[in-house]
Amino acid sequence: xxxxxxxxxxxxxxxxxxxxxxxxxxxxxxxxxxxxxxxxxxxxxxxxxxxxxxxxxxxxxxxxxxxxxxxxxxxxxxxxxxxxxxxxxxxxxxxxxxxxxxxxxxxxxxxxxxxxxxxxxxxxxxxxxxxxxxxxxxxxxxxxxxxxxxxxxxxxxxxxxxxxxxxxxxxxxxxxxxxxxxxxxxxxxxxxxxxxxxxxxxxxxxxxxxxxxxxxxxxxxxxxxxxxxxxxxxxxxxxxxxxxxxxxxxxxxxxxxxxxxxxxxxxxxxxxxxxxxxxxxxxxxxxxxxxxxxxxxxxxxxxxxxxxxxxxxxxxxxxxxxxxxxxxxxxxxxxxxxxxxxxxxxxxxxxxxxxxxxxxxxxxxxxxxxxxxxxxxxxxxxxxxxxxxxxxxxxxxxxxxxxxxxxxxxxxxxxxxxxxxxxxxxxxxxxxxxxxxxxxxxxxxxxxxxxxxxxxxxxxxxxxxxxxxxxxxxxxxxxxxxxx
Ligand code: BG6
Numbered sequence: 154x155x156x157x158x159x160x161x162x163x164x165x166x167x168x169x170x171x172x173x174x175x176x177x178x179x180x181x182x183x184x185x186x187x188x189x190x191x192x193x194x195x196x197x198x199x200x201x202x203x204x205x206x207x208x209x210x211x212x213x214x215x216x217x218x219x220x221x222x223x224x225x226x227x228x229x230x231x232x233x234x235x236x237x238x239x240x241x242x243x244x245x246x247x248x249x250x251x252x253x254x255x256x257x258x259x260x261x262x263x264x265x266x267x268x269x270x271x272x273x274x275x276x277x278x279x280x281x282x283x284x285x286x287x288x289x290x291x292x293x294x295x296x297x298x299x300x301x302x303x304x305x306x307x308x309x310x311x312x313x314x315x316x317x318x319x320x321x322x323x324x325x326x327x328x329x330x331x332x333x334x335x336x337x338x339x340x341x342x343x344x345x346x347x348x349x350x351x352x353x354x355x356x357x358x359x360x361x362x363x364x365x366x367x368x369x370x371x372x373x374x375x376x377x378x379x380x381x382x383x384x385x386x387x388x389x390x391x392x393x394x395x396x397x398x399x400x401x402x403x404x405x406x407x408x409x410x411x412x413x414x415x416x417x418x419x420x421x422x423x424x425x426x427x428x429x430x431x432x433x434x435x436x437x438x439x440x441x442x443x444x445x446x447x448x449x450x451x452x453x454x455x456x457x458x459x460x461x462x463x464x465x466x467x468x469x470x471x472x473x474x475x476x477x478x479x480x481x482x483x484x485x486x487x488x489x490x491x492x493x494x495x496x497x498x499x500x501x502x503x504x505x506x507x508x509x510x511x512x513x514x515x516x517x518x519x520x521x522x523x524x525x526x527x528x529x530x531x532x533x534x535x536x537x538x539x540x541x542x543x544x545x546x547x548x549x550x551x552x553x554x555x556x557x558x559x560x561x562x563x564x565x566x567x568x569x570x571x572x573x574x575x576x577x578x579x580x581x582x583x584x585x586x587x588x589x590x591x592x593x594x595x596x597x598x599x600x601x602x603x604x605x606x607x608x609x610x611x612x613x614x615x616x617x618x619x620x621x622x623x624x625x626x627x628x629x630x631x632x633x634x635x636x637x
Contacts, residue, residue: 164574165625166238168530170285172214173583177221181260184250185290187349188214193589200589213589218600219610224268232275235625239277240529240576242285243315252289252307257314269322279323283312285330286346298349299365305372312376316383327464328373331394333421338362339488360443370424371451374458391425392464395514398471401492406475413483414473426522428456437482466530470510502534508556515564525571531557532578534593545599545615555632597621
């Protein structure tokens with residue numbers, strides 16, 4: 154590699170999650186997952202989480218884009234784009250339908266045998282997330298999700314099962330997707346999708362978040378150790394939503410507030426990568442009297458189970474400002490403490506578009522953690538229009554990805570940051586996680602399916618398909634391809 158080129162083994166690819174593409178939500182023994190009880194919402198509204206399935210609602214993940222049946226056609230298209238890797242997740246409830254069984258569902262395992270074989274046929278390396286917002290729903294109703302220590306065992310049983318089964322097919326693993334989303338504990342969506350938790354009356358959601366996050370870091374650390382015993386070549390990563398929080402001004406109080414915001418957003422990766430709790434957080438949890446179940450044995454597990462690399466999604470940046478009522482900790486609550494950044498534009502869904510923030514983030518993470526970084530999500534949700542002759546002119550997506558890849562390249566080539574790969578969100582159109590919409594499209598491949606579930610499910614290449622194909626073919630050197 155010269156200082157102008159990316160490494161030859163750079164992992165270009167694309168990403169999805171099982172529940173957002175597969176559909177087939179009850180096929181061959183799959184159990185309900187948390188994604189299966191979430192309805193569709195509008196542009197800026199949250200999805201409703203129902204108690205079980207209520208037939209008066211539409212649940213977009215039940216069929217999604219039917220990747221379960223279309224995967225040979227879709228993987229072929231990924232290969233045509235030149236993917237070196239494909240990030241997806243294993244739907245936990247396809248393998249353990251209820252989550253607490255002793256034995257896995259063989260038919261569920263067989264699906265991933267076929268999917269990974271299909272990828273490897275084209276030399277596409279699977280990158281697999283164990284838990285991507287799709288915990289078995291039974292673990293929510295019977296155990297209260299990850300607020301219950303028992304769920305650690307159910308998770309590690311699932312992890313061990315798939316590590317053993319796919320030991321020769323999958324090398325790159327991620328434990329919990331965007332584990333730090335739930336730091337925004339006042340948002341029902343985050344605690345439910347990360348941890349299968351609904352807050353009960355009288356509960357302190359912040360304390361519940363710290364407890365669930367603790368159990369998940371223990372589960373993650375155990376999974377790392379199990380993985381390395383099964384196959385020492387496995388690379389197991391943590392996965393965070395990397396959204397840097399800037400200070401709104403150079404006022405010292407704003408700087409302190411932003412620093413605490415960053416410490417709060419990234420406490421989970423501190424534990425997963427560094428193997429121990431930051432002291433400020435130990436003091437904070439004590440001062441707030443959260444009364445957490447954190448044992449000496451847990452702390453020893455965390456030390457032994459640090460991850461091999463850090464996966465991150467990057468979509469946007471945040472900005473915060475101190476108020477005149479700060480406590481001595483400058484406690485950060487993401488639901489109330491963000492302010493507008495006048496220097497960056499926003500997407501149609503109000504997400505701040507900030508490519509330089511990606512370079513800032515990669516530098517920040519590298520300074521803090523000193524482990525390889527893998528950008529496993531980056532992209533823009535937008536309304537696409539399918540023309541009569543089945544084209545999608547998604548120049549806005551090309552512009553977004555190009556500007557972010559440029560910053561990634563600067564980080565690697567100028568700043569010397571070890572970035573393993575880049576898998577934009579998303580390889581193909583998906584059901585949006587936060588809104589349940591199909592119309593919030595991310596893919597290089599358009600799927601003819603609408604928010605109400607209508608549509609032929611036919612696949613069409615967008616303009617970004619050929620553009621990204623050229624990016625991969627040139628190993629990131631040509632970002633300006635405009636078509637033949
Ligand atoms: C991340 C998730 O939060 O961002 C994905 O890991 C999600 O599952 C993606 O789809 C984009 O968010 P959204 O809410 O627009 O789908």
